[in-house]
Amino acid sequence: MPEAPPPRLDEIDALLLDLLQHDADRTLHDLGERVGLSPSAVQRRIARYRRDGLITRQVAVLDPHRLGPTVLATVLVTLDQESFEHHRAFAARMRADAQVQQCYRVAGPWDYVVVLASRSMRDCGRAGDRLFKADDNIRRYETLLVFDTVKTGLALPPPLP
Amino acid sequence: MPEAPPPRLDEIDALLLDLLQHDADRTLHDLGERVGLSPSAVQRRIARYRRDGLITRQVAVLDPHRLGPTVLATVLVTLDQESFEHHRAFAARMRADAQVQQCYRVAGPWDYVVVLASRSMRDCGRAGDRLFKADDNIRRYETLLVFDTVKTGLALPPPLP
DNA sequence: CGTGAAAGTTTGATTGT
DNA sequence: ACAATCAAACTTTCACG
Numbered sequence: 256m257p258e259a260p261p262p263r264l265d266e267i268d269a270l271l272l273d274l275l276q277h278d279a280d281r282t283l284h285d286l287g288e289r290v291g292l293s294p295s296a297v298q299r300r301i302a303r304y305r306r307d308g309l310i311t312r313q314v315a316v317l318d319p320h321r322l323g324p325t326v327l328a329t330v331l332v333t334l335d336q337e338s339f340e341h342h343r344a345f346a347a348r349m350r351a352d353a354q355v356q357q358c359y360r361v362a363g364p365w366d367y368v369v370v371l372a373s374r375s376m377r378d379c380g381r382a383g384d385r386l387f388k389a390d391d392n393i394r395r396y397e398t399l400l401v402f403d404t405v406k407t408g409l410a411l412p413p414p415l416p
Numbered sequence: 417m418p419e420a421p422p423p424r425l426d427e428i429d430a431l432l433l434d435l436l437q438h439d440a441d442r443t444l445h446d447l448g449e450r451v452g453l454s455p456s457a458v459q460r461r462i463a464r465y466r467r468d469g470l471i472t473r474q475v476a477v478l479d480p481h482r483l484g485p486t487v488l489a490t491v492l493v494t495l496d497q498e499s500f501e502h503h504r505a506f507a508a509r510m511r512a513d514a515q516v517q518q519c520y521r522v523a524g525p526w527d528y529v530v531v532l533a534s535r536s537m538r539d540c541g542r543a544g545d546r547l548f549k550a551d552d553n554i555r556r557y558e559t560l561l562v563f564d565t566v567k568t569g570l571a572l573p574p575p576l577p
Numbered sequence: 578c579g580t581g582a583a584a585g586t587t588t589g590a591t592t593g594t
Numbered sequence: 595a596c597a598a599t600c601a602a603a604c605t606t607t608c609a610c611g
Contacts, residue, residue, distance in 0.1 A: 272478065279440075294587080313477070316471070361490060362561040399526060400522060401529075412515045459608095590601095594598095
């Protein structure tokens with residue numbers, strides 16, 4: 256399975272992608288005005304980003320606390336046995352669970368950082384039990400309850416020139 | 417500044433919000449078919465989510481590694497002095513920096529969990545220096561380099577029934 | 578909530594640089 | 595190879611039932 260060739264991006268691409276990462280709800284006309292292009296030129300570029308898999312999807316971002324009571328936590332996890340198969344199984348479980356918002360495999364004494372979203376403190380405890388306590392291949396985990404969300408998003412910094 | 421009243425959501429709202437959180441690029445017609453409503457009924461609900469601030473924005477999600485070389489890291493941070501003003505200043509700096517993707521204030525010995533996105537290892541080091549090493553109110557910080565992104569997103573679990 | 582007409586947006590063929 | 599223009603197709607919007 257060959258890697259896709261790295262698409263080369265000019266300054267306008269960087270500008271467009273930055274706009275779309277922060278607000279994908281603009282019209283082609285609006286975007287065109289901001290980057291100095293016609294709507295159809297903008298459209299062709301965006302179509303290319305999608306074809307290349309550069310833009311994977313568009314999502315609506317919700318305000319957690321308007322949806323109802325919300326408890327966020329970041330959990331640090333270290334596995335016991337570290338075979339490829341153990342890692343694969345853990346990752347699959349994280350991906351399948353709706354309460355796991357994000358999961359990163361990291362370097363150092365901790366193996367994973369997990370961001371967990373729950374609807375109550377009790378729900379958070381039960382998620383931790385289900386995902387980590389019940390897994391007998393987890394050597395150790397630590398739950399860092401979130402007091403305040405200073406910043407969220409999935410935006411990436413622009414490519415270095 | 418009074419808190420907005422909690423909007424009550426029925427089953428269809430939960431369904432719609434779940435669809436929109438994962439793919440906001442559907443037509444009202446399409447969404448309507450999936451939840452069993454007419455396009456205009458769907459539109460009225462979505463307009464309400466926006467008015468209520470439940471949907472804060474729509475964003476395009478990029479594939480980090482197609483944009484170019486990407487280095488992610490999660491950084492654990494503990495401040496030295498912990499006055500309200502020190503926390504406010506730190507938070508403002510995190511919000512203002514394009515390389516800080518997420519930042520949470522957490523309970524326990526660590527004060528903050530920060531997700532950092534960089535374009536190279538060198539860039540990551542420089543971001544760490546700039547954001548944490550150069551701040552003389554930071555007692556201690558630890559950088560956990562991300563080997564692999566198992567799951568990303570900002571989706572929240574549905575409200576408990 | 579659904580219908581349908583009006584307004585706005587996206588799409589794609591065509592032409593030009 | 596990429597951009598602009600314009601008309602057709604589709605989507606969203608909104609007043610009314």
